[in-house]
Amino acid sequence: MVMEAFSEIFANQKLQPAKLPAAGFTKKGRHWRYQTLLPTSGFLLTVTIGEAGQVLTQVIDLATQSPYTLHLQPQVRGEFAGTVKAEVTAVLQQIVAQAYADQRFQAPQTQRLIAHVQQTYGDELEFLWPKAPFTGVLRHAASQKWYGLVARLDQAKLAQTLPTKEVEILNLHATPAQVTALVNHQQYFPAWHMNKQHWLTVILNDQVADTTLFELLAASYQLANQS
Template identity: 35%
Template sequence: MRTEYQEVLMDIADQCSKMDVFHAPITKSIIDYVNQKYGNELEFLWKKVSDNAIWRRSDNQKWYAALMIVSKRKLEIDSDELVEIIDLRETPEVIENLIDYQHYYPGWHMNKKHWYTILLDGSVYFEDICHRIDRSYDLTQKSK
């Protein structure tokens, strides 16, 4: 009984502390935007990597965005500084023309043909990111 009680308390503590993972003002604004527009909450799927989360559509369970904290070096930037990023879906043709290694990067830890990364450091306007989230969301709709 004690073990079950401790597990329940740990689960509650995990759920209550998740929103404190991301600290950048733009990231917090993005979280609010997605919650208000789509009603989706971040899902923290990996206990060992608690600073990675995804959003998925409610109707088909497909992922349309991932928020993560990574070293800039993972994006081929010469720095070990940790940064918040968002990975989004897009068509291969658009991604090919989008990647500039200043604002848009190949999808980190995702299929680089269908995903790209935005560094959430203010170098891309909030409105542009929201538009790109909407596009990613639309791309994951059910096929007719």
């Protein structure tokens, strides 16, 4: 069973059943099943996804044909159990990458932005801070510098004139001249949590058209690749 040790892997993720066959799953009645041998232990890992999306795992010691559960303890003790847990975690993370869609961001413009980034730059949001699961960064593959930051926050943090409301935002890298010209506290705001001379914030609520947003993102991408 997927217990607390693995619950974070599936947090904010939505199953895409059509992608399960390509991820190595086979249909067994109303359930989907995936099996693999863990490389270090040689144990057999079975991952079962139920009709309602519930995920179960089972690790079998093939030498004894008995379940292995030490890796599921709240605090894993011992190098071997830690290795088993790490290998199960890696398999589950791969399954999520192949057959789930991230649901952290719900705004239509945010979803279009993420799709645009994937198609244009081949990049994915990186979630670097466990205590900030709704803040992800876009990193330039060549320079390893950020060219965007997507987050959920209270819009009142952007301007005192805005009512309290959770929104999704994009931070963009820009030249100081661009920041000065664009920031108007309506569509464009001083950068949230970043250098306000070189970054600005846009609320992803369609107040800025996609074409304009993607042009600003392209400029931010180019700035991130400059030395």
